Amino acid sequence: MLTLKTGFYLFMVGGIFLSSGFSSEEKDFESSTRTAVIVVDLQADFTLGGPLPVPNSGKDYIEGVDSATRKFKGQGFRIFATQDWHPKGHISFYTSHKGKNVLDEVPIQDKESPVSDASQQQFERLQTLWPPHCVQGTEGADILLPTQGLEKLIEVVVQKGMHADYDSYSGFQDDGGNETPLNEMLKQIGVEKVVIYGIATDYCVKATVIDALKRNYKTSLITSLSRGVKPESTQEAIQDMKKAGAALYETVEDFLADAG
Ligand code: VGL
Numbered sequence: 001m002l003t004l005k006t007g008f009y010l011f012m013v014g015g016i017f018l019s020s021g022f023s024s025e026e027k028d029f030e031s032s033t034r035t036a037v038i039v040v041d042l043q044a045d046f047t048l049g050g051p052l053p054v055p056n057s058g059k060d061y062i063e064g065v066d067s068a069t070r071k072f073k074g075q076g077f078r079i080f081a082t083q084d085w086h087p088k089g090h091i092s093f094y095t096s097h098k099g100k101n102v103l104d105e106v107p108i109q110d111k112e113s114p115v116s117d118a119s120q121q122q123f124e125r126l127q128t129l130w131p132p133h134c135v136q137g138t139e140g141a142d143i144l145l146p147t148q149g150l151e152k153l154i155e156v157v158v159q160k161g162m163h164a165d166y167d168s169y170s171g172f173q174d175d176g177g178n179e180t181p182l183n184e185m186l187k188q189i190g191v192e193k194v195v196i197y198g199i200a201t202d203y204c205v206k207a208t209v210i211d212a213l214k215r216n217y218k219t220s221l222i223t224s225l226s227r228g229v230k231p232e233s234t235q236e237a238i239q240d241m242k243k244a245g246a247a248l249y250e251t252v253e254d255f256l257a258d259a260g
């Protein structure tokens with residue numbers, strides 16, 4: 001499994017290298033190849049009709065993300081997507097905790113936790129509970145943009161949340177501190193800036209934006225292409241991202257006019 005995964009990863013990176021040529025006159029294009037779009041968790045289970053639908057996530061929203069992403073691709077931006085990819089019985093499912101409900105928060109004690117009460121606090125984290133979603137191999141986990149074939153829009157899919165005991169809102173690392181391949185891949189192709197949008201503004205989008213900033217990427221959020229779980233936490237998340245240093249743009253056109 002590990003060998004297969006590594007092989008796939010090298011193949012994808014190799015593919016990007018081969019297609020990354022640009023001439024020195026094409027300054028805009030050079031800039032766009034140094035920028036990656038990260039479409040966060042645009043998956044069936046998080047949209048209208050799924051077990052955990054964010055508000056206003058119907059056909060219009062998905063088509064809007066599709067056409068904006070095509071626009072970026074047409075301008076030479078590298079296109080990445082994250083995919084929530086949980087095993088059955090994942091720690092974030094309320095069904096994995098007896099007597100608990102959706103949106104309950106449960107304290108999780110990490111196994112490495114020392115015995116003394118005082119330091120035990122450090123190893124305790126709060127897990128928000130969700131309906132079962134994005135189970136590996138199910139239709140609900142599908143990304144709603146083409147990831148293969150002639151229509152392919154997404155160059156690289158980064159899966160996250162595969163560890164049964166750790167959640168992973170961020171596309172860069174899980175709650176246990178384990179890195180996904182995202183940062184290495186971006187660095188290997190010389191990406192310095194990222195543009196992020198998708199689902200959910202107040203959870204996975206926020207965590208991915210904050211972690212991109214922590215890794216020193218110049219980071220932008222496109223608000224009209226993002227959807228949150230709740231209005232209040234979404235507004236709060238947008239302010240938090242701004243405070244952390246993210247540039248906010250309403251539309252892809254606003255971004256391109258200013259930073260493209
Ligand atoms: C997400 C809750 C649980 C997200 C993922 O994509 O924001 N939210 N898993």
Ligand code: ZN
Pocket residue numbers: 084086092133134161
């Ligand atoms: Zn999840």
